[in-house]
Amino acid sequence: xxxxxxxxxxxxxxxxxxxxxxxxxxxxxxxxxxxxxxxxxxxxxxxxxxxxxxxxxxxxxxxxxxxxxxxxxxxxxxxxxxxxxxxxxxxxxxxxxxxxxxxxxxxxxxxxxxxxxxxxxxxxxxxxxxxxxxxxxxxxxxxxxxxxxxxxxxxxxxxxxxxxxxxxxxxxxxxxxxxxxxxxxxxxxxxxxxxxxxxxxxxxxx
Amino acid sequence: xxxxxxxxxxxxxxxxxxxxxxxxxxxxxxxxxxxxxxxxxxxxxxxxxxxxxxxxxxxxxxxxxxxxxxxxxxxxxxxxxxxxxxxxxxxxxxxxxxxxxxxxxxxxxxxxxxxxxxxxxxxxxxxxxxxxxxxxxxxxxxxxxxxxxxxxxxxxxxxxxxxxxxxxxxxxxxxxxxxxxxxxxxxxxxxxxxxxxxxxxxxxxx
DNA sequence: GTCTATATCGGGATAGAC
DNA sequence: GTCTATCCCGATATAGAC
Numbered sequence: 001x002x003x004x005x006x007x008x009x010x011x012x013x014x015x016x017x018x019x020x021x022x023x024x025x026x027x028x029x030x031x032x033x034x035x036x037x038x039x040x041x042x043x044x045x046x047x048x049x050x051x052x053x054x055x056x057x058x059x060x061x062x063x064x065x066x067x068x069x070x071x072x073x074x075x076x077x078x079x080x081x082x083x084x085x086x087x088x089x090x091x092x093x094x095x096x097x098x099x100x101x102x103x104x105x106x107x108x109x110x111x112x113x114x115x116x117x118x119x120x121x122x123x124x125x126x127x128x129x130x131x132x133x134x135x136x137x138x139x140x141x142x143x144x145x146x147x148x149x150x151x152x153x154x155x156x157x158x159x160x161x162x163x164x165x166x167x168x169x170x171x172x173x174x175x176x177x178x179x180x181x182x183x184x185x186x187x188x189x190x191x192x193x194x195x196x197x198x199x200x201x202x203x204x205x206x
Numbered sequence: 207x208x209x210x211x212x213x214x215x216x217x218x219x220x221x222x223x224x225x226x227x228x229x230x231x232x233x234x235x236x237x238x239x240x241x242x243x244x245x246x247x248x249x250x251x252x253x254x255x256x257x258x259x260x261x262x263x264x265x266x267x268x269x270x271x272x273x274x275x276x277x278x279x280x281x282x283x284x285x286x287x288x289x290x291x292x293x294x295x296x297x298x299x300x301x302x303x304x305x306x307x308x309x310x311x312x313x314x315x316x317x318x319x320x321x322x323x324x325x326x327x328x329x330x331x332x333x334x335x336x337x338x339x340x341x342x343x344x345x346x347x348x349x350x351x352x353x354x355x356x357x358x359x360x361x362x363x364x365x366x367x368x369x370x371x372x373x374x375x376x377x378x379x380x381x382x383x384x385x386x387x388x389x390x391x392x393x394x395x396x397x398x399x400x401x402x403x404x405x406x407x408x409x410x411x412x
Numbered sequence: 413g414t415c416t417a418t419a420t421c422g423g424g425a426t427a428g429a430c
Numbered sequence: 431g432t433c434t435a436t437c438c439c440g441a442t443a444t445a446g447a448c
Binding site: 200 | 370393
Binding site: 029030031041042044045049050051 | 440441
């Protein structure tokens with residue numbers, strides 16, 4: 001594989017990423033990807049045999065960038081509150097680089113649910129460490145009693161959902177002003193962790 | 207329009223709802239809708255002139271069922287904590303009837319962002335009442351200081367996101383057992399409001 | 413490796429009989 | 431209102447020249 005090959009192949013993948021993520025597998029057109037990559041349609045088939053193969057390449061890369069990774073943080077040795085704060089900051093940053101990613105992944109997983117198992121099996125996703133940590137904090141009386149799963153889902157929901165629902169929220173809350181919405185999201189890096197910590201920290205109820 | 211017309215028309219809309227919501231506009235096939243409705247493909251065009259028209263009918267109905275309505279509750283005279291509890295219960299119930307709805311709506315709005323304005327303008331969505339209420343509670347010192355928008359987005363996120371991410375969460379948390387996941391969602395009708403109220407209720411800090 | 417030309421097919425839409 | 435038959439375009443994919 002020569003140097004030029006790599007460039008073209010990369011250009012295709014980059015273009016494919018943009019188009020697939022914006023339009024989805026079914027809505028994407030090979031012609032549009034070729035145009036965006038500045039090459040001919042048939043070259044797409046030269047590098048990736050079919051639309052489906054190309055899509056798989058894009059989807060896998062997207063999935064592995066967004067779903068795991070952050071798990072390293074979750075399974076680290078940091079104190080719980082620290083983890084929660086870092087998670088919000090890091091994850092919101094990652095999604096900010098590609099705000100359409102969450103809807104894309106969710107839509108495609110739902111289109112082809114068999115993918116979920118296939119994808120996750122090949123990653124080391126395993127939340128057991130953080131779950132144990134939460135249970136221990138509860139047992140030690142350091143935080144209020146809470147089911148670790150609900151806590152984790154709450155955290156993830158509050159970080160990701162504002163991107164998923166961006167079109168509506170942006171319109172309803174800020175009359176379509178996307179800069180203000182971006183600032184709103186930025187605030188959430190602090191707001192979300194404090195909201196959570198405030199909810200679970202001891203010393204409140206009696 | 208005879209009685210039989212109505213039945214067929216309803217059958218088509220019902221079939222279209224299922225197919226469109228599951229596959230999206232681009233992934234849906236008129237043939238599949240016709241099959242599911244037990245009629246001929248060309249009858250679809252007799253009742254609705256085009257695929258797009260049919261889609262619009264489905265989407266509008268879906269949107270208006272899911273987005274507003276609940277606003278009545280938000281703008282009622284109930285106490286804040288009461289509202290939060292009722293919102294979680296009612297909204298989770300509504301989505302439970304059609305768990306794919308959120309991803310569907312989000313995906314389609316993103317495909318055609320112009321829809322957002324068009325849709326929302328024709329509804330009376332206006333969260334001002336609840337926002338004032340939250341600000342008042344803060345001013346009176348009844349709850350901890352919080353930006354009403356973040357509070358509302360937190361509430362909505364925690365209710366809807368578990369449906370959006372169901373495929374992944376169900377797999378990671380419960381090894382694909384959908385009954386257990388349904389129970390998990392059911393718990394959230396209580397867990398989410400208590401989590402929120404615990405976070406904002408006074409008497410904790412200082 | 414990259415292009416042009418073309419095969420092939422699926423799917424939305426229409427015509428027209430009943 | 432409902433069906434069958436058909437049109438026709440757009441999109442993936444392949445063949446083959448350069």
